[in-house]
Amino acid sequence: MKEEWNAERIKQLPRRADGLFESASVDENVFRAAGKIYPVYAAYETDHNGKEGYPDLLAQMRILQGELEREGSPENRALFLNCLLETIENVSPQLYEYYRELADMFRTVMGETVAEWGGEAKERLQGLLKRAGELCLLSAERFESLSDGTGGEHDQTAGEKAASEGKADLEVKAVMVTSRNAVIEIADGGKYYSREEYRILLNGREAVTTGRTIVSLYDLKPDCEYEAEVFAGAVRKGSVHFRTAHEYVTLDVRRFGAAGDGVQDDTHAIQAAIMACPKDSRVLIPAGTYRITSLFLKSHIRIELSEGAELKAFTEPDKFPVFPGVIESFDGSGEYHLGSWEGNPLPMYTGIICGVGVEDVVIYGRGTVNGNASRENWWMNPKDYKDVFRPRLFFINDCRNVTLQGVTCCNSPAWTLHPYFSEDLKFIDLNVLNPADSPNTDGCDPESCRNVEILGVRFSLGDDCIAVKSGKIYMGRKYKTPSENIRIRQCLMENGHGAVTVGSEMAGGVLNLTVEDCIFRHTDRGLRVKTRRGRGKDAVLDNIIFRRLELDHVMTPLVVNSFYFCDPDGRTSYVQSREPYPVDDRTPSIRKLVFEDMKCTNCHVAAAYFDGLPEQKIQEIVMRNISVSYAEAPKCDVPAMSVGVPRSSRRGLYARNVSKLTLDHVVIEGQDGEAYETEGVDEML
Numbered sequence: 001m002k003e004e005w006n007a008e009r010i011k012q013l014p015r016r017a018d019g020l021f022e023s024a025s026v027d028e029n030v031f032r033a034a035g036k037i038y039p040v041y042a043a044y045e046t047d048h049n050g051k052e053g054y055p056d057l058l059a060q061m062r063i064l065q066g067e068l069e070r071e072g073s074p075e076n077r078a079l080f081l082n083c084l085l086e087t088i089e090n091v092s093p094q095l096y097e098y099y100r101e102l103a104d105m106f107r108t109v110m111g112e113t114v115a116e117w118g119g120e121a122k123e124r125l126q127g128l129l130k131r132a133g134e135l136c137l138l139s140a141e142r143f144e145s146l147s148d149g150t151g152g153e154h155d156q157t158a159g160e161k162a163a164s165e166g167k168a169d170l171e172v173k174a175v176m177v178t179s180r181n182a183v184i185e186i187a188d189g190g191k192y193y194s195r196e197e198y199r200i201l202l203n204g205r206e207a208v209t210t211g212r213t214i215v216s217l218y219d220l221k222p223d224c225e226y227e228a229e230v231f232a233g234a235v236r237k238g239s240v241h242f243r244t245a246h247e248y249v250t251l252d253v254r255r256f257g258a259a260g261d262g263v264q265d266d267t268h269a270i271q272a273a274i275m276a277c278p279k280d281s282r283v284l285i286p287a288g289t290y291r292i293t294s295l296f297l298k299s300h301i302r303i304e305l306s307e308g309a310e311l312k313a314f315t316e317p318d319k320f321p322v323f324p325g326v327i328e329s330f331d332g333s334g335e336y337h338l339g340s341w342e343g344n345p346l347p348m349y350t351g352i353i354c355g356v357g358v359e360d361v362v363i364y365g366r367g368t369v370n371g372n373a374s375r376e377n378w379w380m381n382p383k384d385y386k387d388v389f390r391p392r393l394f395f396i397n398d399c400r401n402v403t404l405q406g407v408t409c410c411n412s413p414a415w416t417l418h419p420y421f422s423e424d425l426k427f428i429d430l431n432v433l434n435p436a437d438s439p440n441t442d443g444c445d446p447e448s449c450r451n452v453e454i455l456g457v458r459f460s461l462g463d464d465c466i467a468v469k470s471g472k473i474y475m476g477r478k479y480k481t482p483s484e485n486i487r488i489r490q491c492l493m494e495n496g497h498g499a500v501t502v503g504s505e506m507a508g509g510v511l512n513l514t515v516e517d518c519i520f521r522h523t524d525r526g527l528r529v530k531t532r533r534g535r536g537k538d539a540v541l542d543n544i545i546f547r548r549l550e551l552d553h554v555m556t557p558l559v560v561n562s563f564y565f566c567d568p569d570g571r572t573s574y575v576q577s578r579e580p581y582p583v584d585d586r587t588p589s590i591r592k593l594v595f596e597d598m599k600c601t602n603c604h605v606a607a608a609y610f611d612g613l614p615e616q617k618i619q620e621i622v623m624r625n626i627s628v629s630y631a632e633a634p635k636c637d638v639p640a641m642s643v644g645v646p647r648s649s650r651r652g653l654y655a656r657n658v659s660k661l662t663l664d665h666v667v668i669e670g671q672d673g674e675a676y677e678t679e680g681v682d683e684m685l
Contacts, residue, residue: 028079065109081110082128110132170237172184173185178364179244190213191549193212200229213517216428247302248280251276251281252273258290262291263291266291270292283303285303286308287308290309290311293350298361306366311369311370313371321350322388323338323339324338325346343472351394351418356397360401361403371391371393392412393415396419397422409432415441417445419444433460445468448479450485454466455488455490464496467501469510470539473535475507476507483509487514499551510541510542520551523555526558527546528559529544530566532562532567533586536586537585544592545593552601555637556606556640557598559608565641595624596623602629604649605635606652607675611642611654613657617680618657628667629669651677655677658678659681659682662684663684
């Protein structure tokens, strides 16, 4: 054992760099000290998005849990559970990786502790259970069984009782509810697709059969209680209760003059319904084909595209309004930005669905928004738009609390979903479909946005499926607004250049990006980081986490490219030189990247390609529980788009200019040549 682990040592933890201790004996004082210190760590990380020399909170908790299992008393178990609860209370929901494992620890230790209840400990543990219920760490059924003292027996026979009595053995939760629809999640361990097919009953009636983990339910009534039950065959696997929201009125666009005949221009009629819609009400677009240019959103409304409804855009540029890029304030002290193109404030045609400064908006339904782009219009000579740039299918600027759910978005003129300087956004159960050869038709590009959830979305298109951005140097340096707290899960990404891309317009930085429980198929790359000298000192990329992913026929699963040859100067020696330059205001930085629990099959070009700047190395890359195998007839191509990168096939992992590289259970099979090639890696574990 390295050191005696006692209360005095724990008090010194904030001054330790590693914070890892081992001990032959752990007494009650250690657990009491942990209960005082670890919640402070959590609060600090929540407020500052960083440790600043503090030890790894999860690593500390794992050690404590191990010591508890080895020789923990009932009193120490109670102290540890209290420490977990107080820590969780101080952790931001955006720090998902901490929140989830700490919650799992609580459930595990609580299940082991219940059997030891008795006397004085019982009252204390019942108080802990009540707090756990308030934090939603335990379901109502589980809370009731534990708090009445029967939990030990229940734990031992839960599986048997579920099979014989039809009780729940799956977690089912409502992830979105409006007045007319809801979305539930079936947590059976599947990624995008559920492990088996399920029947969903709503209040006892058959609603839908699904093979998906994220399931949308429609045709609900406002202000009503619902129970959604999930069945596998005749066996009830789980359920969730929810109540739909209040709705004041519904405005049917047909009553405002919309024809839906595929000929008449229905833009003004639908816009009139939107503008006339009062708070907490619905604009209904029934089945039909509605020709439109741009529709502008307003706050506090819901828009439903019914099954069979299609918003089909016109394609003549002169029908669309123009958003100027920069509008100077009257006194010259500020700027107002509306138009944007690839990270710069430039004039653009307004989006097909467009919002500026709105909040509390939900667009949902089984209908389609069709940008109607093709090689005969917007995609013809796509680089020739020099004065006004192509519209997005969905563009919002300076908006809050906006949700897009259920609809199919297809044939976008340019980027499909482009939220810009906005926050608290949800994209749920969408289909984002563009032809594989369509130019610049990224799926979803959050730009300088925070608190974004992308859940259960299928992407199949002609560029990056998701591209997280924060502007080129002008916008990044002036406004210093990163994209942060972005969570992507249960998505299917197909046929794009990159499944999840960061950059290349990321001069404001990208922080706290989590991608989990997704499938990537037939994309050029899985993670694709694109940066370069000149993006600036605010172009900080940190806390990027990929976990529990399945990749099939992804050319190169992981790419970090610090020499991306974009922009007019992209091939100059300043951008492309592998010799070190001075670190200055133009130098970007990449901090911590974590990849774990990934299965990569039928790879073609390389297992991974990490290329950091020599003057500002990638600080840390962690790879854990990753397997890579190659296609029988692999294609040959470049793993990264920068000067001097050779074409390859079945290449292993290449890492250059990385300060710390951790490889934990990384298995690469079938490569040509070495499994690992490193250059300028300071520490390899």
